[in-house]
Amino acid sequence: MIRPKLLLRLIHINWVLVFHGLDEIVLKTHLFRPVRYLAVFSPHFWLRNSSDSRGARIRRALEDLGPIYVKFGQALSTRRDLLPDDIADELVKLQDRVPPFSNELARSIIEKELGMSISDAFAEFDAEPLASASVAQVHTAVLHSGESVVVKVLRPDIEGRIRSDIGLLYELARFAERFWADARRLRPMDVVAEFERTTLDELDLVREAANAAKLRRNFENSDVIYIPEIHWPLTRRKVLVMERIHGIPVGNIDQLREGGADFKLLAERGVEIFFTQVFRDNFFHADMHPGNIFVDLPAKYIAVDFGIVGTLSLSDQHYLAENFLAFFNRDYRKVAEMHVESGWVSESTRIEEFESAIRSVCEPIFEKPLKDISFGQLLLRLFQTARRFDMHVQPQLVLLQKTLLNIEGLGRQLYPDLDLWQTAKPFLEKWFHERIGPKAKIDKLIKQFPDFAEQFPEIPSLIYKALDNAAHAKQHAEMQNRELMLLRQQMDNNHRRTVWAMLVSAAVISAAVLFQ
Incomplete structure (x- = not known):
């Protein structure tokens, strides 16, 4: 109830x-x-x-x-x-235009978190928020060193409201599992648990700052994307201070067009950034809606808001890459086999039937630009196929799927003529060559050589220990065999004695009856 x-x-x-x-x-x-x-x-x-x-x-x-x-x-x-x-x-x-909370409240949160007054922390602090979103709002400021920064402040009492709504989601998920036939396949409780984890992580701005620092290292000196620098001395759980960036919001198409943006290159770089984060770094920005992305003309991205990031297990990463590449090569049988092998569909699934269903979904959209793909129809066909073959939702991939939807939607706005297939395929082929090609094997061997060299002097003692253990194991096994043989002989002797006792008893009873 x-x-x-x-x-x-x-x-x-x-x-x-x-x-x-x-x-x-x-x-x-x-x-x-x-x-x-x-x-x-x-x-x-x-x-x-x-x-x-x-x-x-x-x-x-x-x-x-x-x-x-x-x-x-x-x-x-x-x-x-x-x-x-x-x-x-x-x-x-x-x-970025959610109604903000008051300046007085923002100042009190900042001062409480930093343990100092606003004037001690900043040379200038703008009372008017630069932007305001669902979890936090942002003010501009200037440090005493002269650097321009933005100050992100968590909304007051935000955690209680989020936990209340997550509790409601859990309750709805329980109802779904009890009364909805598809719930076993869609795993609503696991999906809500994954959503809870990522949402509550977003409420820790120190964690967000650490995410930003890692992404900044991953794309250091990059020509395609810039990640602003974190100012660690003034960053706390409810307050984050980072370098102020200047760019045009990626959703402001008219302003980008007036500034001479290269929309084709922006769209291609968006795909490159996505695949680089997912496959090269295995660490991706998972909240890439247009409010968090800006453009440095003509075609360089600037990202902000790193509260939600995602990673994949090595097995999921490998299966995804294989599936993408097989799909780009129209090898639908390989796609079907990979889904079964990874456990995403039942082992009892007929590969030929599943392959045919995948082909019917993919062929109508293959090699078409984004503008010619009906995303609603594609989703409908995907849901029908998933239901037909009892495909289970993978909660660990929900963040990735959400990010992919954001990227695809962004690509439609920037450059609807983008050929997603030709843009992504070379990247994946290169990644596979670097990951499993001959050079990758040699690099892996070189990387592991120091560990091998460190353990090399111990190899003779390890061999001796292994042989000694094997000899003792053999002796122990022989001793156990002898004990089992003795036990078996004893059981046989006991069994014979029991039979003879029963025969003698039967003979005595029979004689007593006959001569009575």
């Missing part, structure tokens, strides 16, 4: 939807229809601005519901191909 606290949260969610004029959503939820009729007794219901567009009403509802819902809106905002323009235009505002 659902707990009272979560029931109240569900009622509040429906109340917010009604308040913002999204009554039709509530009316479709039979349990909460009374909320629609109770709302008319609230003064706020009659004071609401009913002239707002549906996009504005959806955006404001998501803002009022909290950070998890804002993140959902951010993810949707990157998929203009799936949304009407009026809704997409409003959801874009969730990327």
Whole structure:
């Protein structure tokens, strides 16, 4: 049974939807229809601005519901191909224009975290936020050394609101597992657990700073992307200070066009950055919506907001790379075999049948530019195939899939004529050659040589110890065999004695009966 606290949260969610004029959503939820009729007794219901567009009403509802819902809106905002323009235009505002909290509250959080006054920490501090998002807001400042920086401040009481909504997600996942036939395959509890981990990690700004530092090292001196530098002395769990960057938001297409941006190169570099992070570094920025990406003209990316990052296990990384390459080569049988081998579909799946299903999904989109691919139709076919072959959701890949959706949506906006296949295939082929080619084997041997050299003097003693253990093991086995033989002989003797005793007893009883 659902707990009272979560029931109240569900009622509040429906109340917010009604308040913002999204009554039709509530009316479709039979349990909460009374909320629609109770709302008319609230003064706020009659004071609401009913002239707002549906996009504005959806955006404001998501803002009022909290950070998890804002993140959902951010993810949707990157998929203009799936949304009407009026809704997409409003959801874009969730990327960096969420209503901010007060300057006084921001200053008090900063001073409490740093243990010093704002004037001691900064030569200048702008009270007006530069940007405000679901989890934190950003102020500009100048250090006493003269460096321009941005100060990211966590929203007050954000953790409690997030935990409350995650609790609701767990409750919904439990209901799904009990009453939904597809729940075993979709693993809702595991997906919510993965979402909880990444979301709560985002609330630790020291962790985010460490993520930024690692990405900065990975792309040091890169011509394709720049990662700003962290100012560690003033970074705490709720406050992050880093170098201020200047660029054009990647979603501002008109401004990029006026500045002479190279859209084709930007789109190709976006694909390169994604595959480099996933396969070369195995450490990728997993929140790459347009609010977190800027452009240094003509074609260099600048990334911010590193709260959510992802990594893959070596086996998942290998299987993904093999699947991508097989797909680019139209080797659908290899794709089918890899899915079975990795355990993503059942071992009992017929390879030929699965191969045919994959071909029917992939062939219609192959070698087409992004603008000619109906992403909605593609998703529908993928979901149908997954359901038909009982494909289980892989929670560890959810972040990667989310990032891939963001990148693909961004590519559609920047350069719809991008040929994703020809852009990505050379990178993967190069990665495979470097990873498993002859040179890779030699490099691995050279890398392991110091360890081998260190252990080389111990090899004679290790061989002697192994032989000694083998000899003792043989002696021990022979001794056990002798003991087993003796035990068997003793059991045989006992068995014969028992049989003779039974025969003698039977003879005595028979004689007594006959001569009675």
